Amino acid sequence: MKATIIGLGLIGGSMALDIQRLYENVLIIGIDSNEDHLNEAISLGLIHRKGNLKDDLDGDFVILAVPVDVALLLLPKILDNIAENTIVIDVGSTKKPICEVVENHPKRSNFLATHPIAGTEFSGPNAAIENLFEDKVNILCEIERTSYKKQEKALELFRKLNMRIRYMEPKSHDKHIAYVSHLSHISSFMLGKTVIEKEKDEKDIFDMAGSGFESTVRLAKSSPAMWTPIFRQNKKQIVKSLEEYIANLSTFKSFLESDDYEAIFNEMKNTNRIKEILK
C-alpha cells in the first residue's frame, strides 16, 4: 500500500498517521513546498521519504492537502501525470472551484472532491494527530464523476477512518459551509481583533478570558495562509453571510440602545434552540 501526501499540515499529516495505523505494508511519500516541514514530517514519522510530482503519482492514494489556491494549480497537473489506478483526493474547505477546474479533464474520474469536517486551530506537521477523523463527517461532492473502483477505494479508507459520509453538490456545500465554518472564523478573528485593540494591558485579557472569550476566540488562532484563499474562493457566499451577521448584531445593538429588553430576551431565547440542534 502506497500513498503520496501532498501538503504535510494538520490534515495531510494526520491522514498520514492514520493510513500507517490502518493499512499493512504502508509506504508514505511526502511532498511539500516547505523543506523544513518535509524534514519535520520525516522525523515525526508522518512520512517515510520525500517525493516529487513526477514520480510519485502511481500509488493507491494521492491526498492533496494544500491551501485551496495551491490545490487549483496542482490538481490539473497531478491528473495529467497520474497512474491509471491511482485516485487523488482533495480535502479543501471549498468545493465548487476545484470541481470546476478539472470539470473537463480527461482523467476527471481519477479524482474525488472531499471535505473532512475535522481540524483544530493548529497547523503544520506538528499539529498532526492520530484519530483526527474518528466519527467526523466527510462531505463528498460529485461522487458520480469518480470511477466506481476508485470510489470504492476511497470509501474503504473513510470507513477505516470511521468517518460519516454525506453527499452534496459543490455549490450547496460552499453555501452551507460559508455559514457554519467560514463565518465562524471571521466572527472569531474580528472578536479577537476588537478585544486586542481595546486591551493594551494583555494581562487583563488573560485573567478574564475564562468567561467565554477563550472558546469564542479559539478560531482566531487559525492559519492566515490557509484561510485567505478559502475566503477568496467563497467570497460571494461569505459576503452574504457577513451581511446577515452584521445586520443581526446591529439589530441587537438597537434593541439595547432603545432599552427593549423583552426583544433582547427573545433573541436569546430563540437562539437557545441551538442546544437541541447541536446535541
Place this chain on the structure above:
Amino acid sequence: MKATIIGLGLIGGSMALDIQRLYENVLIIGIDSNEDHLNEAISLGLIHRKGNLKDDLDGDFVILAVPVDVALLLLPKILDNIAENTIVIDVGSTKKPICEVVENHPKRSNFLATHPIAGTEFSGPNAAIENLFEDKVNILCEIERTSYKKQEKALELFRKLNMRIRYMEPKSHDKHIAYVSHLSHISSFMLGKTVIEKEKDEKDIFDMAGSGFESTVRLAKSSPAMWTPIFRQNKKQIVKSLEEYIANLSTFKSFLESDDYEAIFNEMKNTNRIKEILK
C-alpha cells in the same frame, strides 16, 4: 460552619458543593424563588434544607448568586437583616451597579463584591459541579469597604477553592468584562441566529458543525434570564464594544468586496497574537 446560598443555579450550586467538600460540620441552607429548583437542590445534595431571608442571614457566609437585576433588589434587604459577623458575597457579572446600590448602607462593610470568572453554558441546580472554581480568577471590587475580619473569611474561602485573586475598581471591571465576556456572548448568540435563520434543514447544521461552529456558538446556549439583566446593567460599555466589533466586521467585508486579500491576510496575522496572549 453555616452558609446560606441564595440562587441555586450553576454558580450558587457549585459553591454549595465545594463548601461541603472544603469545610467541616457544614450546614448549607438554600433560598430560591423557584420551588422546583429548591427541591432539586435538596435531592442533588447541594443544600441541607430550605431557608428564608428573615431567619437565615446569621451564618458564616451568605452567597448571593441570582441574576444581577434581582441582586440589586435583594442585597439592601439582606444587609438590613444580616447578623453582625456574617458576610454576604455576590458573584454577579456586573460590579458597578451593585456597589452603588449599597454605597451608603450602614452595613456596607458586611458585603464583598466579587466576580468569579468561572462557568459553563449550562444553568440550574443540575449544572452545579465540584471544582468549578479551581484555578479560576476571582475579581474582587472595593475590598477596602469590607471589614477586615470579613475580608479574611472570604479570602480563606477563595484560597480553599484555589482561586487566583485580582483586585479591580467596579467601573474598570465592567469596562473590561464588556469586551472579554459580554461581547463574546452577543457575538455567539448572533452567530447562532444567523446560521439558524439560514439553515431550515437543521441536519445540515449538525453535520457541518465540527468545523469550528460548535465552539464559536457554545455561549448561545446560555440563559436569557441571566444575561438580559447583565446586558441592561452594562449597556453603555456593551454598546461601545458592539460598535467596534461591527466596524471591524464591516471593514473585513469591504476588504473582501474589493478583493484586498493582502489586507485580509494581515488582519488575521495580527490577530493570531491571541495565541500567545491566551497561553
